[in-house]
Amino acid sequence: MNIPRPCSVFLYSFLVLSCFSIAQIHGSQHSHALSRLYKSKLNSESAGIDTKPFEVILHANATSIHHPQEGLKEKDRIKSLPGQPEVNFNQYGGYVTVDKRAGRAFFYYFVEAENQQAKDSLPLLLWLNGGPGCSSLAYGAMLELGPFRVHSDGKTLYRNRYSWNHAANVLFLESPAGVGFSYSNRTSDYDKSGDRRTAADNYVFLVNWLERFPEYKGREFYISGESYAGHYVPQLAQTILHHNKKAKKTIINLKGIIIGNAVINDETDTRGMYDYLATHALISDEIAKKVQKYCDFSPNATNQPKECGDATDAADKATYHIDIYNIYAPLCTSSNLTAKPKKASILKFDPCSEFYAYAYLNRPDVQEVLHANVTKLTHDWEPCSDVITHWGDSATTIIPLLHEFMDNGLRVWIFSGDIDGRVPVTSTKYSLEKMNLPIKTEWHAWYLSGQVGGYTQVYEGDITFATVREAGHQVPSYQPARALSLISHFLDGTSLPDTTRYA
Incomplete structure (x- = not known):
């Protein structure tokens, strides 16, 4: 089993090698495919600052994006996943067609709220993982915020008592086509992936999914995600706003977005990463000074000098030999499954969990129950795509979109696990500084169970920044209780607790 890590994407060739080396640590042969993705971005003529709306309908009438949904909800119902403990909530899995002519369809997994009496009042929350090309089913659902985690036997599941479906009805989406179980009958689609296509298809998915689940039409809707979903989430949000305005009505009742350890602004993301490595004693001061002296991370920079490449290679x-996604975490030393499940703890993340999820989601009985149409796929299910070999467009920044959301009254939260070295807290802080926002609430600690959960600062315009203490890139994996507290306060529109009395 070869499991890739969800490397975040930057537009500099030396970071291609960085993600490649990390993938090697985890035994991934998919690093070659991911490397091609990064190189395709480097050569993309459409990269740059892009503030245009992410149009969905280019040559078609708006009604053409709707596909019949009658009876499909019940067909998608999952009575019970193989090896799962008993639960009281409903869960669904299946496909939504986003392009009928191409035969392009996205796979989703949906879990209603844990409290069935409250599910009709709780919001709908979409979760997107990044990559680009990594699965929200693999990471979000099975390793982070979903209701189950996979035992070391790769056959049975145990409960995540900090699942986000305690706070919302949670929808996990595998996109774009070629990711996870999502597919296209037109294989050339896999070479046309990019930010714009992904935003368009995600919007068509949502419009049709809401037809399939009409009880969620008009429900408060929020979008969440991490890593390269720092592009996916804002771009989908902008698409929704654009079409609501175009239709002069609320098609999707978007209220806010929340993104974690997110790719926001290439220049500051990259500079912040090297500053983080230096200040956490992972690279020498000499290397850090050479990066600062010789590397130009600005969007229009070309032909980095050899000294820059040498410094970043160093x-x-x-x-x-560390996990850059959690600089203090142990590495997985064996990908082997166990005959009997090892003792598992939600509060102590197993670094080999990705191998367990890989084995579980490739079981034929699991795929059958999930309604995954594996006969349409040209490959086995993988946590990160090995068929997407080109990423067509990627803006260098999404900061203009954040300003647009402020103007439209959307709630925006940005959070950082503070021991992630790939898209670290320094990167996010630098990116927020570029927005030049007045501070509404000064930097202070927030609490959970009498302990500091992290630190937070609120800006004018309803943008909240929060760190999560002792969390890596995938925050809910490493700090599930703090992550649940964070998402609960975000959805409620309440401030994080600033005293131990209310924590």
Whole structure:
């Protein structure tokens, strides 16, 4: 089993090698495919600052994006996943067609709220993982915020008592086509992936999914995600706003977005990463000074000097034998499954969990119950795509979209696990500084169970920034209780607790 890590994407060739080396640590042969993705972005002529709406309908009438949904909800109902403990909530899995002519369809997994009496009042929350090309079913649902985690036997599940369906009805989406169980009958689609296509298809998915689940039409809707979903989430949000305005009515009742350890602004993301590595004693001061002196991370920079490449190569080498996504976490030392499940704890994340999820989601009985149409796929299910070999467009920044959301009254939260070295807290802080926002509430600690859960600062315009203490790139994996507290306060529109008395 070869499991890739969801490397975040930057537009600099030396970071291609960085993600490649990290993938090697985890035994991934898919690093070659991911490397091609990064190189395709480097050569993309459409990269740059893009503030245009992410149009969905280019040459078609708005009604053409709707596909019949009658009777499909019940067909998608999952009575019970193989090896799962008993639960009281409903769950669904299946496909929504986003392009009938191409035969392009996205796979989703949906869990209603844990409290069935409250599910009709709780919001709908969409979760997107990044990559680009990594699965929200693999990471979000099975390793982070979903209701179950996979035992070390790869056959049975145990409950995540900090699942986000305590706070919302949660929808996990595998996109774009070629990711996870999502597919296209037109294989050339896999070479046309990019930010714009993904935003368009995600919007068509949502419009049709809401027809299939009409009880969620008009429900408060929020979009969440991490890593390269720092592009996916805002771009989908902008698409929704655009079509609501175009239709002069609320098609989707979007209220806010929340993104974690997110790719926001290439220049500050990259500079912040090297500053983080230096300040956390992972690279030497000499390497850090050379990066600062010789590397130009601005959007229009070309032809980095050899000294820059040498310095960043040295940084890669220095971090080769750690998990850059959680700089203090142990590495997985064996990908082997166990005959009997090892003792598992939600509060102590197993670094080999990805192998367990891989084995579980490739079981034929699991795929059958999920309603995954594996005969349409040209490959086995993988947590990160090995068929998407080109990423067509990627803006260098999404900061203009955040300003647009402020103007439209959307709630925006940005959070950072503070021991992620790939898209670290320094990167996010630098990106927020570029927005030049007045501070509404000064930097202070927030609490959970009498302990500091992290730190937070609120800006004018309803943008909240929060750190999550002792969390890596995938925050809910490492700090599930703090992550649940964070999402609960976000959805409620309440401030994080600033005293131990209310924590």
